[in-house]
Amino acid sequence: MLRVPHRPAVGPSVMTGLCVLSFLLDASVVSRSHVGLAVLASGALALGAAAAQTWMYGTGRQVVACGLSLCVAACSLLTTSLVQGAVLQRTPGWAELCGLLALLCLTCRYARPSLVMVCSVPLFVAAMRTQERAPVVLDLPVFRDVDGLFVLLPMAFVLLGGYLRGEDGRRRAAARDVRRAERLDLARDLHDHVAHYVTAIVVQAQAGEHIVEKDPATARRLFSNIEQTGQDGLVAMQRMVRLLRTSETATAQAAVTPVMTSIKELVRRADSVGQRVSLEIVEGVKADDWPPQLAKTAKRLVQEGLTNVRKHARTASAVHVRMEVAAGRLVIHVRDNGTSQHHGRPWFLPSGFGMIGLRERVDELGGELSSGPMPEGGWELSASIPLNWADRKPR
Template identity: 70%
Template sequence: MHRTSRRPGVGPSTMTGLCVLLVLADVSVVSRTGVGLTVLACGVLALASAVAQARMHRTGRSVLACALALLAATASLLTTSLLQSTVLQRTPGWAELCGLLASLCLVCRYARPTLLVVSALPLFAAVVRTQERAPVLLELPVLKDVDGLFVLLPTGFVLLGGYLRGEDARRRAAARDMRRAERLDLARDLHDHVAHYVTAMVVQAQAGEQTAERDPTTAQALFSNIERTGQEGLVAMSRMVGLLRTEGQGPREPTVTPVLTSIGELVRRADSAQQPTTLEIADEVNADVWPPQLAKTVHRLVQEGLTNVRKHARTATAVQVRLGVEADRLVVRVRDDATGQPRGRLRFRPSGFGMVGLEERITELGGQLSSGPLPEGGWELAASIPMK
């Protein structure tokens, strides 16, 4: 099952501790008057607003989050005006300043363009005006050499929010592209599965039609096989369509079947009295160490080979599937002994999509695909694929 990894972030206890420290820093310097209490209240409001906005943006309530940002910016501007009309404090309000900067970063990261402009401008202005509360800060040894400190500070947080916004967009685009590629791959597999099962049903129906009168027992067995094959095809198709419909839903635990087991099942379904089908696996073949893409490609190759035998080699009396190792490459062969074209009208029109998709898969793995007649008669579909 795919698991979503969460990147480490600041925990609730750490965030609470930082907020408490900022409030205590303000308590230690503001006057014990109504004006000082106003500064403290504005700082607590700004911090609480920033914390609430972080949660609201992530849960899709951006309008309410921007309203809180506007509230915090308005309260800060009113507090600054109040201090200008009374007495300058020794602090711009550290809790308030940090809360405003955090809100500015969150708005630039998450808000829609219209809400971003409406919310960011008041926050930016509120941060710039906090320098009027404590001009003595600008005379400190480190800060006095920085021109426009209270302009550079919010600008940096705007840029940080914009950078995080771009990273979020890139992650969403990458996830969207990955889902699209996976859905296209599933759609191609769906085509291959349907072709495999429907071909088996058509071939058996044709055989049953020819043997119904002279051998009713064999015909009855063929029609039973048609029913079973159709049911298996419906189950496989429903499973793949279900995967295609899981957009936006949580991941589900897939049913994983060992590749050699699934290949053996393909051979078992293809085996019949008219066309005995055998599977030969060399001792050197170890499917446990195959990468998932290699295992999927080998399964598809065998499936396509057996489907083509049913379509184009009805005169074949034996079909062989062989898996072997040559050097560091896996060699897969599907061959039949058909010596001529079947009589009667052509029952299938070749689409070519199965072979095209198979060739793309094998080429991506650095392998080669070949298909052609054998010197002794018959036809062979073969592939040589690196195992690493």
């Protein structure tokens, strides 16, 4: 499981504070009559609808969110008709305006294309017409020289919602590309993984056929191994097929280099580019016994860790890679000694797409992945994967 440090939600807190202030401002200046109560009620409805829509769009309730937007727009227009020209009315309803603008932005960002125009046009008109409630507001010095203020504000929030929608789309596309590339990489490994288990089954079956009469005890042990190997192979293929949700075909990969040889080569190459990179393999790490998926993931962990150091910790002078076995789990640490650069270094989840594929691999093996600063300084990428992952039920 990928652990990310908790960050306080500053944006929602600020927006909540502004909404409360705007509501209190309306309450302090509206007339104490049914007109003033209508303005306050409409403002509360708009703010509540904006808060509810953040949940609705997150849970896929697009039609309900659209219907709520239309209801708020209709209530706002009705309130405008009711209070238009009221003698003691000195506010257009700032709380309601904030709610309408928030709904407009949320609609342009999250609504389906077929619903954007249906919802945004009534909200835009309702926000624009709030100026008709208190013409005296436009005579204030701060607004006197601003032409079309109540048109520019909705337009600005429409553009903001459209911009955020585009950013969301680009991020989803980038994440899809990363996952697709990782699945294709897994597909290329599929042939070797199948061959690994099938070859073991065939060899043991041939041996058992020759000794079944001479040494029945050994033959029974071989047949038991065949059964276990077949089960491990089925588990491995089931896990990989779940990841390969696309229909692209894979090509067979060439001979696989032993994982420790590949890792040592990665360390050697990283050490040759200026940073001192060391590799520590604690006694008990037997890579020859690892299944292909575990070996591939171990290599990818070291590769991604060294790549992140080169990208984000260029001032680090030393990098240490440690591999050990503890409590039946393979534990890999990639640590650097960078200090000051970590203060401005972002956590990898918001922008580090290279970690997405790595997380899929680690999760599929029942492991845990974390990344973050160390108390003594520097940065650490750490993973813990059970060696007997094939015995675990798929999650």
